[in-house]
Every structure is written in C-alpha cells, then in structure tokens.
Amino acid sequence: MDSYTGFANVYDQLMDNIEYDKWTDYIVKLFNENGLRDGIVLELGCGTGNITARLSDKGYDMIGVDNSYEMLQIAMEKKNDRDILYLLQDMREIEMYGTVAGVVSVCDSINYLVDYKDLVTTFSLVNKYLDPDGVFVFDLKTSAFFEKIGDGQISEVRDDCSFIWDNYFDKERKINSYDLTIFEKTLSGLYERSDETHTQRAYSIEEIKKALDEAGMIFEKAYIAFSDNEADDELIDKKGIDRVYIVARENGKRERIEKGLL
Secondary structure, X not given: OOOOOOHHHHHHHHOOOXXXXXXXXXXXXXHHHOOOOOOXXXXXXXXXXXXXXXXXXXXXXXXXXXXXXXXXXXXXXXOOOOOOEEEEOOHHHOOOOOOEEEEEEOOOOHHHOOOHHHHHHHHHHHHHHEEEEEEEEEEEEOHHHHHHHOOEEEEEEOOOEEEEEEEEEEOOOOEEEEEEEEEEEOOOOOEEEEEEEEEEEOOOHHHHHHHHHHOOOEEEEEEEOOOOOEOOHHHHHHXXXXXXXXXXXXXXXXXXXXXXXO
C-alpha cells in the first residue's frame, strides 16, 4: 500500500511531539558552520512542509520535494505568503532547472531508501544539483532505534483520530516495517479507516560514507542528533543513540570549473 496517503491527513496531529523549531535551529547551525547562510535550499521528503516553512522564515529560498501528493497538498495549504516552490517528485528521480546552495532531508526520509543502489542514486543526484562545494545535511534513525522498538504494537487514541502501529524489525537485514491502521473522524461523526505499510532501513555510518563516496560526494562529519558530539558506529551501538545527522559536501564541480570544463 502507498505510504503517506491516509496518514497525510492526520500526520501533523500525530507528530505534534516533534520539536520542529529545535530541529530547524540545528539544521541552520550545521548550515552556518559549513558556510551556508543564504541561497536556495532543496528539501527532500519535505512532507507537510513543517521544516520547509521554518527554513523559509530563516531566510532561505526553499524548494520542497516529496512523492506524496496528499502531503504536498497540506504543505501548500500552510504556505501562506511564503515564497516556497513545492514539487511532486521522487528523491531518486529529482529533476531541477539549476543548482542549489544546499540540500536537506530530515524526519528519517533517507531511511526510506531501503535499496542501497537507490541510496547511491539519490546521493548522486544531490551532488549533481548542488552548487560547487554545496552542503548536504540529512538525518537517519539508527539500528539502535529500531532495535528498541523491535516487534510489537503501539496504539494511540485521540478525539479526532486514532492509530494502531504494528512494528517488525529484521535485525539481520536492518529492515524495519510497520503496518499502520488509522481511524480518522469524519464530518458525520463516524470514523474512516485507512491502512498503510511503511518500510525503512537502518544504515551504518560506514555504509553512508561508502555510498557518498560512490556518488562522488565528500563526507564531512556525523553527529549525535542536536549536539556537537561526533558519532561513529561503535558509539551508536554502545550508547544506543537513536538519531544521527550527516554533513556531506558537493565534489567535482570546482575542479571542472578551474579546468574550464563547466
């Protein structure tokens, strides 16, 4: 079943525990530390635009890309007078008219690339559409996070919507799947049911480094989420770290410009 169809209508309600302001401030901090203070920024997997809008408010010229029409509809409704361009595209097949100063992808959108080849393809496209030495910031849920959830069920009941989340984690393949059943209250007072299946993969930092290298990008640093502390796979396993942020950089255009090839 498609992801983020029925879920789109209740996504913001059920994700109201996410500290979007904190997340945005951290992204801006990483951008600034890597020389990106303004310009065009592309967000991959922008969803309902919570981060996109906040980065726009910080002064960046935002482009949001997502492959869910339903999520983008909600993002458009929340755009207000912000000058944001939203595009219905799959991050594995993005097409842009020019390059951008930075690319960002959060809320574990990269984890949805369960095929390693798709990971490399996406990173290659990021490298293609970044300005020379442009910055790429993205987050990942770790294997430690998925292991904590394991196999089990989570449910939550609210006034206007409820959900049942059946989770399955294949530790050997590092694949996490969950069946999501959503009950959304309609205008008639009855509840409408929708079902989705989501699949994510936990990547090690070493796998990410390898994929970035294959895509031609430069790996800069990995951080424990929302901190200045660098992360590696040993630390993630030892401390049970749930989320990491990766900073990478465009590679190749500067050399081609200097050689007059670009």
